[in-house]
Amino acid sequence: MFAKLSKEKFLNLVENIKEYVDLFTLEEGLEQFKKCRLKAVQINGDSVQAQVRDYQYYTATIDVNDFLESYCTCGAKDFCSHLAAVFFYLYSSHRWPDTFLAEAKEHRKQQAAKKTVELLDKTTVKKPLPKDSVEAWHHYFELVYGQMINLHEHSRYKFLDGLQYYLVFSGIYEKFQEKMFSHSSGWPVTLREIFRLHSVLFLMDRLEKINRTHQWFSLTASQPAYCERCEQELLNHIPKITIEQKEVLRPFLQKILETVQEHYFQPSQTLFDWRFIHGVLWGTILYHPALVERETAFLKRKLLTPSPDRYKAGLGLVFFKVLENEDAAARSILQELDNLRVRDLFEYLSSFRRVGDWQRLLEWLRWLLPRAEHTDRHEFEILCEYWNDAAGESGVQEEALRVLKTWLPRSRRFYADLLLQLKLYRDWVELNILYASDSADISPADSRLLENKDPAALLPLYHQWAARLIESKNRKSYQEAVKLLKKLRSLYKKLKLGREWDEFINYLAAPGRILRLGRAANKGTSLPVWRNGFKILSLCLAPAFLLRFLYRNHTA
Structure with a gap:
């Protein structure tokens, strides 16, 4: 194919394309060439024509004598990627096309630097x-x-x-x-x-x-x-x-x-x-008394004018009020704005937290309470984080607990974090039982914390998890149930409740009960089990390894 064109004309074409065709067009053309989107390539004298598939097939024709006269049926006014694909088809007979693209990039970089210097100097x-x-x-x-x-x-x-x-x-x-x-x-x-x-x-x-x-x-x-x-x-x-x-x-x-x-x-x-x-x-x-006075006057005029600028003017005035520690005046301005976005105040809340001005932060958080229900998820979670931080730093733990509790279930994660922060471990367990938290929802660090601080509080939660795993009726959940029962066993021993554990396992592993469990597995029925105040709910379709665990851990 290359032999049908004179070497001199081909090299002129290469130099012209390197000099004038933009790199993005060349990159797109190279991509089309590599994806084999060309067909019916023909060389007629000093023109090269091919069909190039894009959204449809286009006919791209390169004029080797004057590449500016090249055209494509895609309608592009400049040298398009379809023409570039045809060029790379030709160039591939000479050298690998990626080499040309690398050379073109380097050439363009050098030329741009040179021309910039020349223009600026002249x-x-x-x-x-x-x-x-x-x-x-x-x-x-x-x-x-x-x-x-x-x-x-x-x-x-x-x-x-x-x-x-x-x-x-x-x-x-x-x-x-x-x-x-x-x-x-x-x-x-x-x-x-x-x-x-x-x-x-x-x-x-x-x-x-x-x-x-x-x-x-x-x-x-x-x-x-x-x-x-x-x-x-x-x-x-x-x-x-x-x-x-x-x-x-x-x-x-x-x-x-x-x-x-x-x-x-x-x-x-x-x-x-x-x-x-x-x-x-x-x-x-910019903070200069004369400039501030002029700017606030400008913003007040904007605020009084019913227009899309009114909201931004109000926020601008709020900025100056907060800057001057006039928070009450700032909130009065905000009260008059329609469709206030809570996120527009986060820069102030963040600033108060950063410098440890907890009293100002609390005043703003209290003012925002009625607006919390209208926040999106991102805004709501940030508000919860601020309440948690304020509780830990300013001694308003009870108030923060009440606020986060009224926001349940949206605030569940943050309420749970605050309960742990305040060492209210039993309340934390009750919260997770109430909302049927899964083991995947709770970090291992939190579980370990309770196992060390108040292991007895975890017993009902772990029983709930085990019951739910068994009810899932699949092999993976049964395996997880066995792991959890082993953890329960260690907690019983840690609490010196070995007798209660033995009674519990003996109850589950009694031969008659195991037999009924096996029959239930075959029939797909459910066996509710109550023991030691904990509802195990049901054991369904239990495989052999779960039954073996029960056998090995009973003493009867």
């Missing part, structure tokens, strides 16, 4: 100084960012999907930040960090605006991790500055405020957690 961009205005800083950001974006737009690289856009933008992000960090490396520390904070915020703003239009980035599974990384980068460059320094730097802070405010009130879903960013920045670098 363009006369006035680099900002520490003493320059915030407008000068952002003008510089715009120019450098524009050059990097143009570099990709002038290549034949197209933003076809979220993954492609993620890789392109992440590459721009790295180069952009590298340039900004390098430029500001010799600046005074405070201005250097504010400059870098602005540069990160600038890129986050750009990514949000582009994604708002095209929804490219949100399509990729890498988006959450990448966005968290950007947010962390932002936090890493928040300097600690005094009120006096903030006064001097107010224009720089005002620009940060405007950017965050714009995205905080976005009605559509955002890539970044702007409410979190809003809180962190206002709690640190």
Whole structure:
């Protein structure tokens, strides 16, 4: 097949595809080639044609003389993956296709780096100084960012999907930040960090605006991790500055405020957690009396206006009230909001727990009690965790027990944990008996704890488990029942109840009773058994190894 094309034309085709076809198209084409989706390959002069199966069969034709004239019936305007599959079919006669893909990736990487340097060097961009205005800083950001974006737009690289856009933008992000960090490396520390904070915020703003239009980035599974990384980068460059320094730097802070405010009130879903960013920045670098006064006035106007912004404005005001230790005023604002989401308050509850402010945490937990029934599973479990923590640290064990008990059965796991924490072992056993807990529901550590602290309390629970295992009527459950009966035997001995154990086993293992048990096994009937106050419920279809255990453990 390769012999029908001149070597010179083939090598020109290889170089053109290496230079201009985007890597994602090549990867898809290679995958189609490897899956043998080509048929009816024909070489007619300087064109190569083949049928490529995708959602249907498409006819892909490569023009070897001018690969830009290649076309496919799939309708793609650019060199598509079906054409790439045909190319790899040709290339496989020359070398292994994976080799070409590796070379193309390395070539593209080198070219991108070279062109970036050339573009930036050729363009006369006035680099900002520490003493320059915030407008000068952002003008510089715009120019450098524009050059990097143009570099990709002038290549034949197209933003076809979220993954492609993620890789392109992440590459721009790295180069952009590298340039900004390098430029500001010799600046005074405070201005250097504010400059870098602005540069990160600038890129986050750009990514949000582009994604708002095209929804490219949100399509990729890498988006959450990448966005968290950007947010962390932002936090890493928040300097600690005094009120006096903030006064001097107010224009720089005002620009940060405007950017965050714009995205905080976005009605559509955002890539970044702007409410979190809003809180962190206002709690640190933005906290200046004049800025706070202006922001709260703005939020109050929003709160009075019936609009989708009202809820976010209310949460914004709550943030400032909590920051100023005015929790009662914060709760009054929340009382006026419709459809309050409990999860929107977790940042405050978490903060109180982290610093050990248990009284404030308790006041909020009590206020949230009527709203607990409207929470989803995640929210409810977090509330239960907070109550458990508060009980252990602030001496309100009885109150926490009452709260978790009223929330049963949803709170069962947390109520059980608190019972163990308070050493109410008998109550813990009663809870598990009441809700017919399975042995798999209880951690071995909890079982061992009770076996050491109050083994007698476990007897009725273990009898319930054994009975349920036997009633399951399958070999595996019978094997588990024997293991449990052995554990029961050790507990009886530990409690020095050997006589009671012998009586119990003698009762089960009496010859007549065993005979009836065997008959019941054959008939599939049930034999209720009561002994020593414990209901064994029934022994059905017991296999030989269970009967042998009963024989070996009786003394009669």
